[in-house]
Amino acid sequence: MEKHAEFKKIATTLRKNIIKMLNESGSGHPGGSLSACEIVTALYFKEMRIKPEQPKWEDRDRFILSKGHAAPVLYAALAEKGYFAKEELMKLRKAGQMLQGHPDMKGTPGVDMSTGSLGQGLAAANGMALAAKLSNKDYRVYALLGDGEVQEGMIWEAAMFAAHYKLDNLTVFLDHNGLQIDGENKEVMNIEPIDKKWEAFGWNVIKIDGHNFEEIFEALDKARETKDRPTIIIAKTVKGKGVSFMENKVGWHGTTPNDEETEKALAELGGEM
């Protein structure tokens, strides 16, 4: 059997559900959701200690989607894990429904932090990781940042903090797909050398291919073994990954597929409407 076939299958299911829910909602962000499918799959289906039947379990590992606009990938994973019914996915962004455009911890089981305004997730992750240390608990905290998002000053306030307080129970993924709303990172506001920046801030830095499960799992293992400092896994990804006409296209950051595009996307992913 192909290595990690099981996880690849889950990632594909997430992708299909992302496409379907965005087609249904007519509003939302496909590009940055599709780029994070392997990362979110690895976390929710292997790495994290969670109890979907008990979403508020005190000793659970936490996940903060700092790039909150990628909510569809989180919702797809939570539904797949059984936090709520899959039918909810098709009510994304509709008035009076549970799944908000950006994650809402008060309204959606399994969402550990409300996010959406960029740059705020890392500080919240720090607070949770620090709370674990203060309470002598062994849960871990995971966060997913966007590469455009690190242009926010608050990210670097938080980066400094996590290293200063030696938060080795914190692991951050940087979804490095290179694109943001107005174009390529390097044209809008260059963030490179991004690995050197985190290193300089005192972090354990690991660079991987963000679509390769082997590398993701290995990086997570290393992060868990690293003591006295937080880890950032800089994951090179492709925005819109898995749907050929969306890949590496700035325009698919916040545009949803119409019926025809949806059919095409699902056909590529090996699924039906």
Added chain:
Amino acid sequence: MSKKMATRDAYGEALKELGRVNKDVVVLDADLSKSTRTNWFKEEFPERFINVGIAEQNLIGTAAGLAAAGKIPFASSFAMFATGRAYEIIRNSVAYPKLNVKIAATHAGITVGEDGASHQSVEDLSLMRTIPNMVVINPADGVEAKAAVLEAAKYNGPVYIRLGRSKVPVIFNEDDYKFEIGKGIMLEDGTDATIIATGVMVSAALEASKKLAEEGIRVRVINIHTIKPIDKDIIVKAAQDTGAIVTAEEHSIIGGLGSAVSEVLVENYPVPVEKVGIKDTFGESGNSDELLVKYGLTAEDIVEAVKKVISRKRG
């Protein structure tokens, strides 16, 4: 009223008391712990004190994470930076998910004094009041400040507590003072008009009431320590009983207590209102007392406002 105490000192005392009885209380500061008095907590509970450095956005964001994991964080800085610099973090990371974060900001208002306009927060009540889920408290003296901090720790949700730098007269008696979030306190009764005051202006209101009594004008004096949720009943009753209201606050007349009281009145029982406060202007350097005079925040200013509002009463 001979004794004086700064509300920030009361905050430091309250934190120590809280630290002893509640292990979940965590205190955060942004490099101002000596001024905010959070260092008093730090001395006794160093492991539960967190300095984030000069980084107010991270101060609030970290507090949000701590609260989401079950802690009761008290995040402190100067009012200008805590509410202004970190406004959007407070809105989105704290208030929207209704996390149990207490923001206790010192050096509020114009009485911060010599540092000048850049440090004089006269918009903080307004900023905090517009955010859903946020409780906004502005204590009048040290006794009330301490009680408010202890009560805020019991309340589950975001609270903003406004504290001052300067020593202010002690109005209340610690032995019999009871603080209830959202409940105004009638300090004196009268029939000609009502002075509704908050924070450091409460003692000025009491002084004004005395001066007015000498001229035969009897005013009701109400202390509104909770700007939000505001005590509608006590305000409407004052309008019904006295027919005219003066508000007094060490804050802009736009968006603070005066606005909050006016909103209640126009929706329930409209009467003439005069607002004593900072008149849509920035401050300047100077000592507290000089600034209170220059910006129209003295007992005499309240007296004048009462006379004016009485002249506007409808027959």
